[in-house]
Amino acid sequence: xxxxxxxxxxxxxxxxxxxxxxxxxxxxxxxxxxxxxxxxxxxxxxxxxxxxxxxxxxxxxxxxxxxxxxxxxxxxxxxxxxxxxxxxxxxxxxxxxxxxxxxxxxxxxx
Amino acid sequence: xxxxxxxxxxxxxxxxxxxxxxxxxxxxxxxxxxxxxxxxxxxxxxxxxxxxxxxxxxxxxxxxxxxxxxxxxxxxxxxxxxxxxxxxxxxxxxxxxxxxxxxxxxxxxxxx
Numbered sequence: 001x002x003x004x005x006x007x008x009x010x011x012x013x014x015x016x017x018x019x020x021x022x023x024x025x026x027x028x029x030x031x032x033x034x035x036x037x038x039x040x041x042x043x044x045x046x047x048x049x050x051x052x053x054x055x056x057x058x059x060x061x062x063x064x065x066x067x068x069x070x071x072x073x074x075x076x077x078x079x080x081x082x083x084x085x086x087x088x089x090x091x092x093x094x095x096x097x098x099x100x101x102x103x104x105x106x107x108x109x110x
Numbered sequence: 111x112x113x114x115x116x117x118x119x120x121x122x123x124x125x126x127x128x129x130x131x132x133x134x135x136x137x138x139x140x141x142x143x144x145x146x147x148x149x150x151x152x153x154x155x156x157x158x159x160x161x162x163x164x165x166x167x168x169x170x171x172x173x174x175x176x177x178x179x180x181x182x183x184x185x186x187x188x189x190x191x192x193x194x195x196x197x198x199x200x201x202x203x204x205x206x207x208x209x210x211x212x213x214x215x216x217x218x219x220x221x222x
Binding site for chain 2: 006030031033035041042043044045048088090092097098099100101102103105
């Protein structure tokens, strides 16, 4: 079946440093979504990417969809302590069935 | 306020007992989902429902059952057949395919 690999599994950064997480699929995707889950909380939708090569920005967050639509990345510029949490990519298998990646847990050291 | 409500937030049960987790949404969404999350792990799909009176197994459906008698409600029963039920359970809904999923606050189930 479809597999969604996310790397790295963990990342500790000093406040102000940049952070990137990558999501790789074994199959071509129709779209990809990104979610953030704060410690002890629930996942919250961040963005959806649909087009090949698409780049979207939300303040310090930059989301990219690969040209072949098999991978995606989330980059955070100048991390802050509020960025702490786990970032998940998720893809729709085509039948309402969202498959989540394993997540990248981000820790920001002040 | 529109949203998804899961109850209870914490649940303790004895081994061998069935337990039902509640999930209600007033977003008028057709699709609803149940996920399981283990410590430090990702989300694994248990069951999903695209429409009332219809539901499909996800990747880890064994030991779980659901019903979808009303659009607003999608309860999950963790049966005694589930070998390792202690986990964080998340319910979600979406208005349609290829749209964002909205999650409830989750229920943390501990079986002792």
